Amino acid sequence: MQLVVGRIGRPHGVHGEVTVEVRTDDPEARFGPGTSLATDPPQAGPLTIEGARWHKSILLLRFAGVAGREGAEELRGVMLVIDSADVPPTGDPDEFHDHQLIGLAVETVRGDPVGEVVEVRHHGQDLLVIRRGAGEVLVPFVKALVPEVDLAGGRLVVDAPPGLLDPDEAQ
Missing domain, CATH: 2.30.30.240 (PRC-barrel domain)
Incomplete structure (x- = not known):
């Protein structure tokens, strides 16, 4: 089963960064530089994160091979997904994913x-x-x-x- 951890929003600036609607409780682990994420639709990815930073309360990501505002705009609306098997158990019997x-x-x-x-x-x-x-x-x-x-x-x-x-x- 695939889990959505983020949705790519609009481009930010002219160097290929995108805004991301975070849908995970651990963004630092999911969106670290070097991390490769599958996508939905699958033909958009996989995408490898080159850079991640917070701008106020908005996560900004830069992906390998995505240059300029036009490249970032093509990713708008793409879901970033992981396999549920890659999510470790919480260790707390009263806490669930x-x-x-x-x-x-x-x-x-x-x-x-x-x-x-x-x-x-x-x-x-x-x-x-x-x-x-x-x-x-x-x-x-x-x-x-x-x-x-x-x-x-x-x-x-x-x-x-x-x-x-x-x-x-x-x-």
Whole structure:
């Protein structure tokens, strides 16, 4: 399984640098000079990082073989990806990588099926996006609401208050 660690944005300057929307919790490890990254679409890469620097809160990368603003512009929108097998385990039994959670079946503490985790969003608070029928619900990924994650069993248990999984329950 491929994991997106960044998305190339607009060019920065005239020397081939690009802005990168970081989608990893360890940008220093993922985007160090000399690192080679696969791409999506695959025909854009692999890309080898020649230089990396932060400009305010924006990561700027320079890739080998990409010269000038025009070359950088051709990479706009390309996803930078790694193989999930290359991600080491966290070592903490209560900490998970996004790719471990995506695809897990979700059920309530009573064993009722809820749906499937389709995404993990990081907006200050980690949120699980759970596909439920034709819609989606967001569940904060905290121990009080998600008391059990069973990777081997392919499931995740939620202990949701009324209204979290079904807004009609809140009345």
